[in-house]
Amino acid sequence: MKCPQHLNDVDLFAPGAQEHWFDAYDILHEHAPVHRIPGEGYLPGSDGFILSRFEDIEKVVKNPERFPPTLTLGVQVLKQANIPLEEQKHVNAMVASIATLRPNMTLWRSHKQELTDPWVGTGAGRHKDMIRRFVHQLIDNWIDKTEVEFISEFARPLPQMVMATMLGFPLEDIAQLAKWGAAQVMPFVYGKGHRNELSEEQLQAQFKELDGFKEYVQERVEEKRAHPGDDMISFLTQVTYKALGRKLTDIEINGVVYAMVIGGLETTQYAIEEEAQLLCETDGLWQVLKADRSKLRAFTEESMRLRSPTQGLSTRTTSQDEVFQGVKVPKGSMLHLRWGAANRDPTAFECPKEINLNRQPITRHLTFSAGPRTCPGNSLSRLEQTIAWDCLLDRLARIEYAPGNTFEHQPGIMFGTLELKLKIEKAT
């Protein structure tokens, strides 16, 4: 796809669009900050709208009652069928568990506070030593070389090892878990349009690939119910979910595990990989961070603002007629929230294309969304990123691009390259 020059050239979802997304955002900000996608709404006959302004997206995500999430609405529709969700076609364990554990906003909050925060949110700090250990283990594999393919040798395996260990899966199962993880994110890679829709054929292939995942998790749940260890699945088998006054069923635990795996792998991989690219591209940045680790957090936040791993999602609808930037958006429309564009919105950030470690407040970006439905795993991911760079800065004297990088981006809605060859020099 060619670099867009005019609004008519802008199609964020065309094959190859990733290569020019940031140019497209400039055009959208100037000419169509509320960009209609005809016929692509939530209710029949309605339209979809791409929102690219920070203030509009922030307003939407902070008010889930007024802008209901598609996932919650979808679960309500599935429940009307009066067949248990796990028995319905193409319904995965995560969606089934949403129906019972968090069908409304009050329970959504409780789910986060009681079930996931202790492991990937406020309690993520418990994983510090484990993350540091894996980071060093991965670096040991290539520290004496002069070149490394950074994604396959570091950015991808790190979140896989952390996730497996946190959940309570043996590391030997990572190759299989990675296949299942890839099948789960298929819609975000191969799905068409802003809704990331798979064809019936692709859906069948996805469910075939996922064959065995439910059973695998079920076996671990049974083991850990009998012999709990210090891991998230053990916790989920023991905890009383106060909001409902009961323990979780096996299928509900399966659903929570599904959500962790689908949310927590590629996202963090791309964050770390893009951080490496920013370090290669920005003069002096490596030295600044090497000398002062208190700036690391600002670096990872700015990197995620500039190169948001999840660029956009059609996860909200309108429950009433709305007006954004003077554009009428009727009830029943679908809202595509373009986090990656909001984070580069010149009306929200001064010099938005520059990395600025002194930006205040540094976490103001929308990379993890915001409000009550904000990404539940953001603390874990942030911790993985800062520990990774703290150790890499300790053990390497420098990194730079190695020859032969194509910088081709992965298809779909995520922002990350398919490979990244780095020249490295060991610190003395």
Ligand code: HEM
């Ligand atoms: C840089 C890394 C990450 C990014 C950029 C990211 C981004 C996002 C975004 C934008 C949403 C959508 C929120 C909305 O619709 O308002 C989301 C949801 C979600 N994320 Fe993340 N995420 C990351 C890491 C993680 C990790 C490490 C986990 C798990 C440990 C995780 C688990 C989830 C889950 C389960 C949801 C769905 C909402 C829910 O079930 O409560 N994410 N994430």
